[in-house]
Amino acid sequence: MSKPDDPIGFGETEIPHGETLLEVDGLSKYFASESGLLAGISLETDQFPPVSFGVDQVKAVDDVSFEITMGETLGLVGESGCGKSTLGRTLLRLLDPTDGTITFKNDDLAELSGEELRQKRSEIQMIFQDPQSSLDPRMKVGQIIEEPMRAHDMFDDEGREARAKELLEKVGLDPRHYNRYPHAFSGGQRQRINLARALSVDPDFVVCDEPVSALDVSIQAQVMNTMEELQAEFGLTYLFIAHDLSVIRHISDRVAVMYLGHIVEIAEKEELFENPQHPYTKALLESIPVPDPRESDARGVLEGEVPSPQDPPSGCRFRTRCPQLIAPEAYEFTDEEWAHARTFMRAVKRRTFEPMAAAEIRREFFDGDLPRGDAGEIVKDAIDAVATDTGRGDESDDERDGWEMATDLLLESFAEQSICARERPAYDVEPEHGTEQHFAACHMHR
Numbered sequence: 001m002s003k004p005d006d007p008i009g010f011g012e013t014e015i016p017h018g019e020t021l022l023e024v025d026g027l028s029k030y031f032a033s034e035s036g037l038l039a040g041i042s043l044e045t046d047q048f049p050p051v052s053f054g055v056d057q058v059k060a061v062d063d064v065s066f067e068i069t070m071g072e073t074l075g076l077v078g079e080s081g082c083g084k085s086t087l088g089r090t091l092l093r094l095l096d097p098t099d100g101t102i103t104f105k106n107d108d109l110a111e112l113s114g115e116e117l118r119q120k121r122s123e124i125q126m127i128f129q130d131p132q133s134s135l136d137p138r139m140k141v142g143q144i145i146e147e148p149m150r151a152h153d154m155f156d157d158e159g160r161e162a163r164a165k166e167l168l169e170k171v172g173l174d175p176r177h178y179n180r181y182p183h184a185f186s187g188g189q190r191q192r193i194n195l196a197r198a199l200s201v202d203p204d205f206v207v208c209d210e211p212v213s214a215l216d217v218s219i220q221a222q223v224m225n226t227m228e229e230l231q232a233e234f235g236l237t238y239l240f241i242a243h244d245l246s247v248i249r250h251i252s253d254r255v256a257v258m259y260l261g262h263i264v265e266i267a268e269k270e271e272l273f274e275n276p277q278h279p280y281t282k283a284l285l286e287s288i289p290v291p292d293p294r295e296s297d298a299r300g301v302l303e304g305e306v307p308s309p310q311d312p313p314s315g316c317r318f319r320t321r322c323p324q325l326i327a328p329e330a331y332e333f334t335d336e337e338w339a340h341a342r343t344f345m346r347a348v349k350r351r352t353f354e355p356m357a358a359a360e361i362r363r364e365f366f367d368g369d370l371p372r373g374d375a376g377e378i379v380k381d382a383i384d385a386v387a388t389d390t391g392r393g394d395e396s397d398d399e400r401d402g403w404e405m406a407t408d409l410l411l412e413s414f415a416e417q418s419i420c421a422r423e424r425p426a427y428d429v430e431p432e433h434g435t436e437q438h439f440a441a442c443h444m445h446r
């Protein structure tokens with residue numbers, strides 16, 4: 001925490017350590033999928049007039065809610081494209097939110113504009129991944145660090161220089177390098193310059209977007225350690241975005257896991273790593289490379305592609321890849337029958353097996369026994385549609401072949417009827433480690 005007599009701090013902030021600093025509620029950010037005159041216009045040959053004017057939107061962040069408390073580091077992790085950067089930028093109002101509120105110290109940032117927003121911006125800063133391109137090569141390090149202070153009319157020239165030099169030292173650089181240009185510094189040092197610049201205006205909250213991803217592993221830990229020291233000294237709160245779980249584990253107090261625009265799990269760090277409750281989190285944790293290659297075969301992998309954020313799955317967004325998709329209640333599946341049907345449905349959808357006779361498919365996927373009742377009839381029709389001896393591929397009069405028919409039949413009858421497709425999950429789980437809330441968006445916890 002910065003002390004009032006600390007020459008570099010501007011005094012205590014009014015929010016006590018551990019109290020809510022930022023609260024995000026129902027935040028969404030949609031992008032128009034294409035810019036230009038013809039964006040959103042599509043040709044539909046089977047209708048009249050053959051043109052539709054649907055606005056295609058990329059739902060990069062979709063109805064996200066969470067809080068960050070004063071002095072903590074919330075890690076935000078997820079695969080590339082899941083919306084992490086968009087969320088970070090929207091919090092800072094570098095992007096305008098489509099919907100929702102961002103309450104920062106009692107102000108709704110989503111509503112602020114003009115001078116009010118400009119004022120707030122000194123309290124929230126951002127550090128980006130690429131320390132190379134975020135530093136203007138024509139400016140000296142001192143000018144770079146002083147720039148935000150100048151923009152916010154802080155201090156006179158002398159005061160700014162004194163603060164810049166002090167900050168250089170605080171971030172682990174030599175204050176005598178004040179007059180050097182960025183190219184004279186290594187990647188890790190350049191990220192330290194970025195840190196000094198962000199801290200120059202004494203922010204409370206720093207959004208760190210993959211700040212160490214471009215650095216060598218050996219340098220990553222050093223920069224993170226410095227960030228932790230600065231956090232303790234200046235009472236900073238971090239939202240730390242990374243795709244690398246070992247980085248997240250190093251620095252976070254709590255962790256939020258993002259998938260396709262939604263937050264699917266939030267928990268204290270130890271709880272999340274030791275007691276993950278969302279199948280996506282489990283898959284991410286299992287995909288961490290292990291030093292012993294003999295173990296690697298046994299590890300789960302994320303199957304299938306991430307669906308398009310333009311047309312995300314209903315209900316749980318992870319359901320199309322989830323190994324634990326819940327059986328639809330309309331049928332009386334046993335656990336084993338459902339496991340077989342689910343595996344078969346995925347294999348047909350992805351066409352992961354060579355065409356074979358119907359009896360062979362039954363043996364391969366169902367141990368020879370189809371599910372009982374209506375579910376069995378559906379599976380039988382699907383098998384017949386793709387099997388070499390009963391396949392209807394050649395007979396179909398439109399472009400749909402047997403695989404497509406089988407895929408549609410199985411998905412519509414089973415996957416789309418699951419609670420996972422019908423309702424968006426949101427549950428609190430009893431934590432095994434610590435006392436913080438453990439949120440998991442998975443119907444297994446219903």
Ligand SMILES: Nc1ncnc2c1ncn2[C@@H]1O[C@H](COP(=O)(O)OP(=O)(O)OP(=O)(O)O)[C@@H](O)[C@H]1O
Nearest residue numbers: 031032058060079080081082083084085086087309
């Ligand atoms: N300006 C934009 N216009 C249209 N779509 C965008 C824009 N910015 C991001 N997107 C889309 O929004 C989705 C989320 O992107 P975002 O960059 O936030 O993800 P991310 O998790 O930070 O990924 P990465 O780690 O690769 O940066 C992606 O599908 C991306 O293509």
